[in-house]
Amino acid sequence: MNSAAQIINMLHPGLVMIVFGILVALLPAKCRVPLSLLGPAISIYLTLNMSADCALDYRINDYITIHFMHYDKLTFLFMIVFSVIAMCKAIYCINTQEKKEASMAMVYAGSMMGVVLAGDCLSLIVFWELSAVASAYIVYAGHYRRSYRAAFRYLLVHAFGGNMFLAGMIVYIFHYGNVLTNITDQAGTPMYWILFIGVAVNAAVPPLNSWVSDAYPEASVTGTPYLASFTTKAAIYVMIRFFAGSEFLIWVGVFMAIYAACMAIMENGIRRLLSYHIVSQLGMMVAAIGAGGEMGVDGAAAHAITNIFYKGALIMAVGAIMYATGKTLITELGGLGKRMPVISVCFLISSLAIAGLPGLSGFVSKALIMDALAEGGYQAASILITVAGVGTLLSITLKMNYFIFWGPCDEEAKKLEINKVPWTMQLAVVLATIASVLIGVFPQQFYALLPYAAEVNPYALGHVLEYIAIFIGGTIPFVIFIKRMRPHEDLTLDFDWFYRKGLCRLVMGIAKVTEKLFKWCEGKLVGFARYLGIHFSNPYLWTENSKSVRIRKMSFESEDQLIGDTISMVVFALTLILVCGIALII
Amino acid sequence: MIKETLIYMGIAFAGAFVLIMLSKFIMPLFMKRPADYYCAGEEESELFFTDPVLEAEKAEAAAAAERERIANLPKPTMRMKKAELIELAGEYRVELPSKITKAQIIELIEEKRS
Incomplete structure (x- = not known):
């Protein structure tokens, strides 16, 4: 191997992104655009030239060495897609992003690449935690009061997830060492569940999903x-x-x-709706991971990759709509099909891709998931995933396209002022859409990139007819209920209620109970102190108020008062000596 | 093949029907809340910190609205009674001294109009 190849094999694409992110923050604002384009470009180059020999190790001591890089087909697949989509996003942000946000976005993308490239548990943890902080800043960079609050909640949720992940990892390292390996055989052990909860927070598994729809719509x-x-x-x-x-x-x-999918059908906010769809699509990937085997892993990886492109295009298109109109609700928009043609067409194509229309990327990756479930004999799960796919068709492909772009619109929507969308934004949306189309048109080339290079023909006539039938079958109820499909303007509760209201009420309840308890204790203590004070200052009360006749007979009243005073002095002196003695001993 | 296609169409139809029933009729019964559910009673200001650009825009908008309001008010004339002129000066938001003539009121209002 020549020296250039050796150097390339030591260069970590994620760290390169992070370094460029730091440079964006440190250098003048005019450097932002070239640096934010150069970072992903170098990352793509390094990923394409990466080989199995790649290694970047950091030796802490004789026993611990951190392996920052590891290469296999799964890593390569995720790395190349992360790099390409980072480039798309950099193009999208050329005209609109502020410097600090651009810097953190690059650090965030770099840390996520670090997670994918991680050769052991320690480097995985480092990049995992770094990504949480960087992404929280991106939410914060929305610069609205609700963005700050959402960022704070996001940070708390990810701090919980990160700590669970860290705790699980510590136990994992104790059992398995520092290498990454499958732990399915450990199902049921505390380590398995703690680690799963840590990952489930980031994978938005309900009830840990609501941070997605809470935080993503509040970012810029x-x-x-x-x-x-x-x-x-x-x-x-x-x-x-x-x-x-x-x-x-x-x-x-x-x-x-x-x-x-149900939440998405109800939702009115365009970015919240798409956030729910991220969760819905993740559900399909999680189901494929559960099915396991070569087909399951290929299905999950393929769907993650196609999802990055079509969901990226949809989110960027929606961002362009927000940029042009300043509106975020479906009920405030309408008739944009003719007024924003490029964005509308890209949105339509990407929404058809997410619903699995033959010829587009979603169809190609869903085919693997369905095959994985069918191979495992999970027919019921397969049908339910099909139903979830119909939910996607209803909420994005039909609802969003009809009410935002192509359907009739009210007078207010017609009067809506449309600002010109920068060409870079449109270019990024177009590029992501083209990627979706290419994957759909050349499925075999895409399958060859997958970890086990699945051999499936998605364009078998029967399979294509199935999806066309799903499209037709799903569209009919939409047409029947078309008036009801217009979203309501109210808020829909999600699991975030538990920490935004429920937890708040619980804390307030505990605070009230504690306050009452302290007040009660305080009252009793004060009463007891007063009792002691009164009785020590007037020892006759000990005997005179006693219920016992024998004690009352011992009353000092009839005797010399000095006796009582002396006794109380002695008691006081003894108590003082006792306290001093204890203090000295301690 | 046709049978399988029809089965899938049936699944999709039934699935869509069930999802619509769930999300449009059943789930809203216990999951729908007012839009300001989480921030009811809070101040309306959206921005956490004062944005000078936004503040300047707001001030400019308020000044424009005030100019428009004044332009729509009637012009003062000597034919008007003094009481009417004082009332009109109130609408123009002109502060009047206790002793003032009609001509002085008109002068002050014209000054405000200009």
Whole structure:
């Protein structure tokens, strides 16, 4: 191997992104655009030239060495897609992003690449935690009061997830050492569950899903596309590494997919709707991971990759709509099909891709998931995933396209002022859409990149007819209920209620109970102190108020008062001596 | 093949029907809340910190609205009674001294109009 190849094999694409991110923060604002384009470009180059010999090790002592890089087909697949989508997002943000946000976005993308490239548990933990901090800043960079609050909640949720992950990892390292390996055979052990909860937070597994729909819509127009592409997909990557073949994940995935699809059908906010769809699509990936086997792993990885492109295009298109109109609710928009043609067409194509229309990327990756479930004999799960796919069709492909772009619109929507969308934003949306189309048109080339290079023909006539039938069957109820499909303007509760209201009420309740308890104790203590004070200052009360006749007879009143005084002095002196003695001993 | 296609169409139809029933009729019964459910009673200001650009825009908008309001008010004339002029000066938000003539009121209002 020549020296250039050796150097390339030592260069970590994620760290390169992080370094460029830091440079963006340190250098003048005019350097932002070239640096934010150069970072992903170098990352793509390094990933394409990476080989199995790549290594970047940091030796802490004789026993511990951190392996920052590891290469296999799964790593390569995620790395190349992360790099390409980072480039797309950099193009998207050329005209609109602020410097600090651009810097943190690059650090965030770099840390997620670090998670994917991690050769051992320690480097995985480091990049995992770094990504949480960087992504929290991106939410914060929305610069609205609600962004700050959402960022704080996001940080708390990820601190919980990160700590669970760290705790699980410590036990994992104790059992398995520092190497990453599948732990399905450890199902049921505390380590398995703690680690699973840590990963489940990032993979948005209900009831830990609501941070997605809470935080993503509150970031800036340029921040949300970054957030939507990395955290959850990296979590899917980690889940493939650790939990592939864990059967319970099939049902977890099915629940995720259907629950989030229902939430998306109800939702009015365009970015919240897409956030729910991230969860729904993740459900399909989780189900594939649960099915396990070569087909399951390929299905989950393929769907994560296609999802990055079509969901990226959808989120960027929605960002462009927000940029142009300043509106975020479906009920405030309408008739944009003719007024924003490029964005509308890209949105339509990507929404058809997410619903699995033959010829587009979603169809190609869903085929693997369905095959994985069918191979494992999980027919019920397969049908439920199909139903979740129909939910996607209803809420994005039909509802969003009809009410935002192509359907009739009211007078207010017609009067809506449309600002010109920068060409770079449109270019990024177009590039992500083209990637979706290319994957759909050349499925075999895409399958060859997958970890086990699945051999499936998605364009078998029967399979194509199935999806066309699903499209037709799903569209009919939409047409029947078309008036009811217009979203309501109210808020829909999600699991975040438990920490935004429930936890708040619990803490307030505990505070009230504690306050009452302290007041009660305080009252009793004061009463007791007063009692002691009164009785020590007037020892006659000990005998005179006593219920016992014998003691009352001992009353000092009839005797010399000095006796009582002396006794109380002696008691006081003894108490003082006792206290001083104890203090000295201590 | 046709049978399988029809089965899938049936699944999709039934699935869509169930999802619509769930999300449009059943789930809203216990999951729908007012839009300000989490931030009810809080101040309306969206921005956490004062944004000078936004503040300047707001001030400019308020000044424009005030100019428009004044432009729509009637012009003062000598034909008007003094009481009417004082009332009009109130609408123009002109402060009047206790002793003032009609001409002075008109002068002050014109000054405000300009």
